[in-house]
Amino acid sequence: MTDTTKKPEELLKLDYTPPKKGWMETPVDFKKGTYCYSAPQKHQEYLGLPYPRQWQPFDADWKLPENWKQIILEGMNDRLKKYRSFRLYMDICVRCGACADKCHFFIGTGDPKNMPVLRAELLRSVYRKYFTLGGKLFGKVGGARELTEDVLKEWYYYFYQCTECRRCSVFCPYGIDTCEITMMARDLLSLVGCNVGWVIEPASNCFRTGNHLGVPPHAFKDTLDFAIDEVEDLTGVKVEASVNRKGAELLFITPSADYFASPHWYTFLGYLMLFHEIGLDYTWSAYASEGGNFGLFHSAEMMKRLNAKMYAEAKRLGVKWILGGECGHMWRVVHQYMNTINGPADFLEEPVSPITGTKFENAKATKMVHICEFTADLIKNNKLKLDPSRNDHWKMTFHDSCNPARAMGLFEEPRYIIKNVCNNFYEMPENTIKEYTFCCGSGAGLGSDENLEMRLRGGLPRANAVKYVKEKHGVNLLTCICAIDRAVLPTLLQYWVPGVEVSGLHELVGNALVMKGEKERTTDMRGTPRKQEAK
Amino acid sequence: MNAVYLVFGIIIPYAALFIFVVGLVYRIVRWASSPVPFRIPTTCGQQKSLPWIKSKKIENPYNNAGVIGRMALEVLVFRSLLRNTKTELRRGIQKLVYKDSKLLWLGAFVFHWSLLIILLRHLRLFVEPVPAFVISLQRLDGLFQIMLPTLYITDILIVLALGYLLLRRMAGAQLRYISLFSDYFAVLLLLGIALSGIFMRYIFRVDLVSVKELALGVLSFHPSIPAAGIGLAFYVHLFLVCTLFAYFPFSKLVHMAGVFLSPTRNLANNSRMRRHINPWNYPVKVHTYQEWEDEFREHMKDAGLPLEKE
Numbered sequence: 103m104t105d106t107t108k109k110p111e112e113l114l115k116l117d118y119t120p121p122k123k124g125w126m127e128t129p130v131d132f133k134k135g136t137y138c139y140s141a142p143q144k145h146q147e148y149l150g151l152p153y154p155r156q157w158q159p160f161d162a163d164w165k166l167p168e169n170w171k172q173i174i175l176e177g178m179n180d181r182l183k184k185y186r187s188f189r190l191y192m193d194i195c196v197r198c199g200a201c202a203d204k205c206h207f208f209i210g211t212g213d214p215k216n217m218p219v220l221r222a223e224l225l226r227s228v229y230r231k232y233f234t235l236g237g238k239l240f241g242k243v244g245g246a247r248e249l250t251e252d253v254l255k256e257w258y259y260y261f262y263q264c265t266e267c268r269r270c271s272v273f274c275p276y277g278i279d280t281c282e283i284t285m286m287a288r289d290l291l292s293l294v295g296c297n298v299g300w301v302i303e304p305a306s307n308c309f310r311t312g313n314h315l316g317v318p319p320h321a322f323k324d325t326l327d328f329a330i331d332e333v334e335d336l337t338g339v340k341v342e343a344s345v346n347r348k349g350a351e352l353l354f355i356t357p358s359a360d361y362f363a364s365p366h367w368y369t370f371l372g373y374l375m376l377f378h379e380i381g382l383d384y385t386w387s388a389y390a391s392e393g394g395n396f397g398l399f400h401s402a403e404m405m406k407r408l409n410a411k412m413y414a415e416a417k418r419l420g421v422k423w424i425l426g427g428e429c430g431h432m433w434r435v436v437h438q439y440m441n442t443i444n445g446p447a448d449f450l451e452e453p454v455s456p457i458t459g460t461k462f463e464n465a466k467a468t469k470m471v472h473i474c475e476f477t478a479d480l481i482k483n484n485k486l487k488l489d490p491s492r493n494d495h496w497k498m499t500f501h502d503s504c505n506p507a508r509a510m511g512l513f514e515e516p517r518y519i520i521k522n523v524c525n526n527f528y529e530m531p532e533n534t535i536k537e538y539t540f541c542c543g544s545g546a547g548l549g550s551d552e553n554l555e556m557r558l559r560g561g562l563p564r565a566n567a568v569k570y571v572k573e574k575h576g577v578n579l580l581t582c583i584c585a586i587d588r589a590v591l592p593t594l595l596q597y598w599v600p601g602v603e604v605s606g607l608h609e610l611v612g613n614a615l616v617m618k619g620e621k622e623r624t625t626d627m628r629g630t631p632r633k634q635e636a637k
Numbered sequence: 638m639n640a641v642y643l644v645f646g647i648i649i650p651y652a653a654l655f656i657f658v659v660g661l662v663y664r665i666v667r668w669a670s671s672p673v674p675f676r677i678p679t680t681c682g683q684q685k686s687l688p689w690i691k692s693k694k695i696e697n698p699y700n701n702a703g704v705i706g707r708m709a710l711e712v713l714v715f716r717s718l719l720r721n722t723k724t725e726l727r728r729g730i731q732k733l734v735y736k737d738s739k740l741l742w743l744g745a746f747v748f749h750w751s752l753l754i755i756l757l758r759h760l761r762l763f764v765e766p767v768p769a770f771v772i773s774l775q776r777l778d779g780l781f782q783i784m785l786p787t788l789y790i791t792d793i794l795i796v797l798a799l800g801y802l803l804l805r806r807m808a809g810a811q812l813r814y815i816s817l818f819s820d821y822f823a824v825l826l827l828l829g830i831a832l833s834g835i836f837m838r839y840i841f842r843v844d845l846v847s848v849k850e851l852a853l854g855v856l857s858f859h860p861s862i863p864a865a866g867i868g869l870a871f872y873v874h875l876f877l878v879c880t881l882f883a884y885f886p887f888s889k890l891v892h893m894a895g896v897f898l899s900p901t902r903n904l905a906n907n908s909r910m911r912r913h914i915n916p917w918n919y920p921v922k923v924h925t926y927q928e929w930e931d932e933f934r935e936h937m938k939d940a941g942l943p944l945e946k947e
């Protein structure tokens with residue numbers, strides 16, 4: 103964090119009363135720290151995106167193509183025909199305001215254009231102008247407005263100030279999902295070459311090397327070897343792990359941050375320990391070395407381009423089915439899109455746990471199982487020896503990540519695991535967990551440094567709920583099942599609730615797992631002494 | 638004078654009815670002709686996964702029965718509005734609180750159900766003989782026989798509810814900020830209809846036999862203006878209703894039909910169990926394994942990774 107970052111007290115000077123001046127008259131202001139930089143030209147070119155160029159949001163001239171307006175309007179027309187959600191959600195909002203104060207960005211900024219309903223109106227007003235009779239006839243009185251460069255800039259600002267978390271959709275009486283509208287808007291912006299760096303760069307890396315961080319296969323192999331050594335140091339057990347091995351029973355795919363970032367690393371170790379202990383016949387892939395999919399934050403097409411590797415690799419390696427690691431938006435793609443866009447996966451088998459024999463009926467078509475479903479089933483069938491007291495130095499709470507929560511409903515599996523691997527677990531307040539969970543504030547491609555103030559603001563509601571359990575129960579660890587969470591929540595909590603650390607769930611599983619032939623463990627994976635020893 | 642009755646009693650109602658039916662059908666066909674490429678339910682409860690984990694069959698449905706249940710709750714009791722909270726920041730203790738806020742739900746619920754009951758009561762004017770359920774409904778609604786003619790509970794409730802919805806829109810700063818002219822217009826129009834109806838019933842009495850004669854005539858396509866004359870108040874009421882009908886398909890009021898089509902609510906969360914088809918799914922440019930291995934082959938060889946082509 104730089105010293106120019108504002109103090110928490112300053113960020114908390116929030117006013118939820120909108121200004122006098124109407125929103126159509128208020129042009130966007132690109133304030134430092136609250137927006138994302140544009141995408142580097144070379145990555146746009148690598149992905150073959152239209153109108154690649156060097157420009158920045160704070161420039162007066164965005165160097166838009168000559169006929170940009172026509173491109174956007176034609177793009178809109180096309181998407182209105184392709185997505186019922188888009189057309190319907192443009193038409194039926196009654197502006198009841200139920201969604202208004204449900205968005206973490208509104209709560210953290212007080213900016214009325216961060217009310218989901220107004221975020222949608224930014225696009226809807228243009229829809230009215232060009233696609234409805236009322237808008238054409240009555241103009242502004244009918245809620246319609248001209249598409250201008252200022253409007254386009256406003257879109258860029260506010261549609262990259264939505265983390266596609268879908269919280270608004272839970273509260274809307276028609277289920278209007280502002281995430282859908284944001285997706286359309288981003289897709290449209292991309293048609294005229296307006297993309298953010300933190301989406302396009304990972305996407306381009308992923309397209310080339312197989313993962314967002316741009317880790318090439320040999321480096322991937324190196325880290326894996328390094329992790330295997332670290333597990334041995336820690337436990338005295340030499341685990342095995344293979345890369346691109348044909349004929350393995352399962353392919354395991356997790357976000358690349360798990361093997362290249364901290365605190366993800368410990369979750370990575372946790373996976374290695376678990377799979378070794380149960381004797382799983384599985385392989386990693388360096389080609390499909392990314393679970394996450396930043397294409398989702400760009401367009402349906404980019405999502406499909408990146409996701410294609412999963413099935414392609416599973417087919418090439420001849421595995422039976424795919425097991426997926428802890429990640430939020432990855433599971434949005436796997437659960438709600440993958441089989442539709444890149445299926446059918448008829449070359450795979452219906453997933454059955456090789457350890458317990460459990461059939462994962464809920465994944466029988468997509469043939470990909472969530473690690474939490476897998477591990478919960480192991481525990482239920484007594485296949486693991488667990489010593490939860492090894493996590494006694496932690497008092498933990500669990501953060502439901504947006505996508506597994508609101509695009510899947512994965513609530514009880516992780517909680518069941520938590521209750522078996524640790525003794526001190528405290529839930530955050532009801533209005534902030536499960537389907538009501540608050541976003542980390544940095545998802546959907548907004549996690550870049552230049553956008554830090556906005557991320558801290560967006561993360562306020564989450565952090566505030568953590569603060570509550572910290573004060574009430576002395577919570578010192580937030581555990582979660584998402585790689586973006588693990589990347590951004592440490593910064594966020596350090597700022598709002600110092601003293602609370604962040605971990606993945608399988609880190610805690612790894613800590614608690616009693617392995618055959620292991621030596622006595624005096625510390626957890628992070629080198630923190632266990633509670634008994636600490637006394 | 639006859640020409641005026643002709644316009645307001647027959648021509649405008651036909652025009653309004655025509656616009657309503659054609660407009661609404663057009664709207665629905667428009668929505669329905671855009672496909673649902675992806676299965677995107679918003680899940681509000683535990684998924685169906687392992688057999689020993691209890692799933693929420695309605696908040697997160699995995700089959701059609703669950704979806705029907707979910708939709709019924711949305712349409713009949715406005716389930717999602719029941720979740721509403723109000724966010725407040727207690728600045729002193731730096732705490733965000735989310736207070737239960739069910740007033741909007743109550744206002745919406747009372748308004749819509751009153752409207753439905755009132756519309757059903759109107760059937761006695763359009764159907765001969767009057768169906769039995771309409772008569773019972775009318776009895777039930779008129780349980781408070783404190784006035785003559787019978788005072789209907791829904792008449793009072795709809796005015797109160799609409800008044801609340803209007804006030805709420807004008808008084809709340811956030812809501813005022815997002816409101817468009819059409820948002821006020823819809824409520825005012827409905828309020829106008831309700832009030833003119835009430836006035837007609839209790840103050841400026843009209844001849845109901847003639848009203849029914851007109852209505853049956855219009856509906857059977859043998860329209861005629863009743864000889865007895867109906868009264869001005871009726872024509873005011875009728876005109877406002879016609880305005881509503883004609884306005885309906887072009888306004889947010891189409892949410893009545895749209896709510897049934899919303900893909901975040903009307904789809905089962907079963908996309909890993911059954912493949913959902915996107916009719917416009919098209920091939921895209923991917924980075925194949927071959928291309929990838931070609932780029933990294935030497936490094937992979939050095940690292941001892943298996944290769945397809947040595």
Ligand code: HEM
Pocket residue numbers: 196197198275711712713715718741744745749802803806820823824827890892893894896
């Ligand atoms: C299946 C039928 C319907 C359902 C499920 C439904 C549902 C809802 C819901 C949940 C709201 C939001 C709460 C509110 O703002 O009051 C709403 C608003 C509204 N509805 Fe409906 N509705 C239906 C039919 C109708 C009809 C037939 C009309 C009028 C002709 C109507 C007029 C309105 C109006 C004017 C509002 C906005 C109230 C405001 O300004 O606050 N609705 N509807």
Ligand code: SF4
Pocket residue numbers: 194195196197198199200201202218219273274275276277278
């Ligand atoms: S809750 Fe739904 S209908 Fe109400 S304002 Fe928000 S998007 Fe519109």
Ligand code: SF4
Pocket residue numbers: 204205206207217218221263264265266267268269270271280281284
């Ligand atoms: S999807 Fe999330 S971030 Fe986007 S408008 Fe809705 S609540 Fe806000």
